[in-house]
Amino acid sequence: MRVASMVMSVAMSGLLLSQAACGDRASSDTTPTTFASYDAGAVPGGPGAKRQYAIGSAASDSLVTRMNHDIGMDGAELPAGSGSVAEGAALYAAQCANCHGRNGEGMAAASATPAFPALIGRDPKGESFPFANDGKAVHTIGNYWPYATTLFDYIKRAMPLLAPGSLSDPQVYALTAYLLAANDVIPDTVSLDAARLRAVRMPYRDRFVADDRKPASATP
Amino acid sequence: MAEQHESRDESRDESTSPALSRRDMLAGTAGLLGGAALAALPRTSAGQAAPPVSPAAQSSGSSIAPPPPVPRPQVPLDATTMQGAPTAQLGARSPFHAPTRAPFGDTVGSSLTPLQDLTGNITPSDLHFERHHAGIPALDPERHTLTIHGLVDRPLTFSVDDIKRFPQVTRTHFVECAGNGRASYRDPKPDLTPQRVSGMLSTSEWTGVPLATLFREVGVRADATWFLAEGGDACLMTRSVPIAKAWDDALIVWAQNGEPLRPAQGYPLRLLLPGWEGNINVKWIRRLELGTAPWMTRWETSKYTDPLPNGTARIFTFEIDVKSIITSPCAPQTIAARGWRSINGLAWSGRGRVTRVEVSTDRGATWHDAEFLATPQPKSTVRFQYMWQWTGAESVLLSRATDDAGFVQPTRTALIAERGPATDYHYNQILGWKVDAAGGVSFFGAT
Numbered sequence: 001m002r003v004a005s006m007v008m009s010v011a012m013s014g015l016l017l018s019q020a021a022c023g024d025r026a027s028s029d030t031t032p033t034t035f036a037s038y039d040a041g042a043v044p045g046g047p048g049a050k051r052q053y054a055i056g057s058a059a060s061d062s063l064v065t066r067m068n069h070d071i072g073m074d075g076a077e078l079p080a081g082s083g084s085v086a087e088g089a090a091l092y093a094a095q096c097a098n099c100h101g102r103n104g105e106g107m108a109a110a111s112a113t114p115a116f117p118a119l120i121g122r123d124p125k126g127e128s129f130p131f132a133n134d135g136k137a138v139h140t141i142g143n144y145w146p147y148a149t150t151l152f153d154y155i156k157r158a159m160p161l162l163a164p165g166s167l168s169d170p171q172v173y174a175l176t177a178y179l180l181a182a183n184d185v186i187p188d189t190v191s192l193d194a195a196r197l198r199a200v201r202m203p204y205r206d207r208f209v210a211d212d213r214k215p216a217s218a219t220p
Numbered sequence: 221m222a223e224q225h226e227s228r229d230e231s232r233d234e235s236t237s238p239a240l241s242r243r244d245m246l247a248g249t250a251g252l253l254g255g256a257a258l259a260a261l262p263r264t265s266a267g268q269a270a271p272p273v274s275p276a277a278q279s280s281g282s283s284i285a286p287p288p289p290v291p292r293p294q295v296p297l298d299a300t301t302m303q304g305a306p307t308a309q310l311g312a313r314s315p316f317h318a319p320t321r322a323p324f325g326d327t328v329g330s331s332l333t334p335l336q337d338l339t340g341n342i343t344p345s346d347l348h349f350e351r352h353h354a355g356i357p358a359l360d361p362e363r364h365t366l367t368i369h370g371l372v373d374r375p376l377t378f379s380v381d382d383i384k385r386f387p388q389v390t391r392t393h394f395v396e397c398a399g400n401g402r403a404s405y406r407d408p409k410p411d412l413t414p415q416r417v418s419g420m421l422s423t424s425e426w427t428g429v430p431l432a433t434l435f436r437e438v439g440v441r442a443d444a445t446w447f448l449a450e451g452g453d454a455c456l457m458t459r460s461v462p463i464a465k466a467w468d469d470a471l472i473v474w475a476q477n478g479e480p481l482r483p484a485q486g487y488p489l490r491l492l493l494p495g496w497e498g499n500i501n502v503k504w505i506r507r508l509e510l511g512t513a514p515w516m517t518r519w520e521t522s523k524y525t526d527p528l529p530n531g532t533a534r535i536f537t538f539e540i541d542v543k544s545i546i547t548s549p550c551a552p553q554t555i556a557a558r559g560w561r562s563i564n565g566l567a568w569s570g571r572g573r574v575t576r577v578e579v580s581t582d583r584g585a586t587w588h589d590a591e592f593l594a595t596p597q598p599k600s601t602v603r604f605q606y607m608w609q610w611t612g613a614e615s616v617l618l619s620r621a622t623d624d625a626g627f628v629q630p631t632r633t634a635l636i637a638e639r640g641p642a643t644d645y646h647y648n649q650i651l652g653w654k655v656d657a658a659g660g661v662s663f664f665g666a667t
Contacts, residue, residue, distance in 0.1 A: 035432035036467045043387040052437050056382050059367045059375035067507050070448055070458060073516040131527035132640025147516045154518040158455035208535040215626035
């Protein structure tokens with residue numbers, strides 16, 4: 001698909017939109033399948049190729065700062081602060097255990113409640129990463145998650161369910177520390193901060209592979 | 221640290237939110253859009269807030285059982301003898317038809333489109349499937365904005381009105397949850413219906429601006445290879461997207477089937493990545509950040525990865541594979557009369573156009589080309605049809621689609637051999653319906 005798109009974009013480069021559209025077989029659209037060459041010069045009445053429409057306003061630093069809390073896989077954006085496993089255990093009991101279980105076992109869907117995922121557990125069976133074959137194998141953090149930075153990012157943006165965004169950075173570090181320790185990824189004695197979290201390598205990170213679905217493998 | 225208690229963005233800052241504050245939400249004054257689920261939280265003996273249970277869920281349960289039968293509407297014996305009903309502000313369905321999504325009532329959950337009740341290609345907007353991870357946010361289109369920043373020359377913030385000033389395009393595409401079909405793959409029970417088998421699939425005519433247009437406007441830098449898409453719901457849904465998709469066919473859409481997006485589909489703005497798994501089509505889109513690597517968010521690592529039998533898991537499996545389902549006849553119908561009837565259903569592929577659909581009426585022993593009821597569009601559904609004369613013999617009806625990327629639907633046996641019986645996501649095996657000698661129709665998944 002990507003190859004096909006590239007071929008089409010090369011074929012269309014330099015053509016006006018109205019001419020390129022004819023190559024889109026069996027389509028009633030008046031626009032090409034891809035937008036690789038669909039710039040401001042491709043639309044009737046527009047400002048011309050390589051020009052801007054000058055719509056929108058400059059994004060303020062304060063707005064971006066308020067919204068941008070994402071933590072990438074290298075942890076470069078991790079904030080200051082730290083939290084201990086013990087602090088995280090107390091926070092977990094107070095704010096997380098009711099949905100995710102006292103021991104992180106999760107909660108199955110009931111008639112009037114959704115399922116809440118299991119968080120804690122390093123089943124020895126997990127060593128073989130059996131999830132495709134064993135429907136009962138539980139996707140805990142320790143058994144499955146490839147990046148520890150994801151924990152900080154997700155807890156901070158989305159948890160707890162009924163008060164997302166309410167946890168301070170040290171609280172998020174503490175909960176991350178507790179969940180990593182409870183999954184036997186880090187020692188119970190660790191006080192987690194940016195540098196220590198960046199250094200954590202999840203046990204099954206190397207199990208994740210690129211998408212290699214192929215037509216041949218899908219043919220009966 | 222005082223700053224830790226500040227709202228983390230404008231949308232959560234009650235002092236600047238004239239329309240609807242978080243306090244209002246928690247006080248239960250905004251019962252619309254499922255917000256009521258957050259209102260009344262029972263306390264447990266331990267003093268913790270209990271998991272949220274919506275009134276709808278309490279009354280209906282999350283059961284997917286069909287609603288109780290409605291008394292047949294009363295109409296005149298001869299409608300030609302009297303004046304009919306007057307005009308009305310809004311149309312309504314015939315009282316003889318009441319299709320509904322199911323299950324419903326969860327803020328973290330899904331509702332499925334009743335495919336067995338639909339005809340043609342477009343899903344009526346009020347029946348478009350839902351999948352939410354933190355409920356449906358209530359967003360004011362005059363306050364909602366989309367900000368694009370990161371590796372760009374000109375970080376810009378667009379209002380919804382700004383977005384509508386750009387050159388727009390209109391495209392018909394499906395959206396399908398990557399987990400659609402899990403029940404029919406793992407546990408193909410005979411009582412499954414099209415809604416249960418494939419109901420996290422819906423097709424709409426979408427209108428919006430090509431993301432490529434916006435990326436040119438902000439001046440995306442040459443070293444940007446991925447972008448992060450963030451929604452404005454309570455979980456700030458985030459997914460990483462390779463930048464090639466923006467230059468290919470990605471859209472920021474604001475309209476669905478001729479009117480503004482439904483709140484459940486992302487009002488007022490959503491990211492639409494044609495042909496890619498539903499979760500990455502981030503609803504309520506508020507921010508795009510250009511970068512040089514995927515972010516590895518929870519939804520692209522812990523979820524939406526595909527375990528394989530060799531002890532690995534595929535990550536970033538974006539495209540929906542080629543699929544099809546017969547929606548007529550289907551369970552739990554009974555075929556009352558022998559003779560000719562149309563077998564029809566939907567076929568789709570996230571990799572391009574469906575090029576062929578074959579139908580078997582003998583459990584796959586022989587296959588016959590079906591016809592398309594419209595020209596297949598890329599990354600869209602198309603309805604197919606094959607005429608069949610039922611003689612009263614037990615029959616198994618199956619469909620098998622092929623796309624222009626060369627993919628063909630595998631049997632369930634072949635897919636299990638490749639991906640394992642418990643794999644997550646991207647189920648596209650051949651399936652269909654068994655018609656018994658009495659005309660009873662049940663799901664057939666053992667292909």
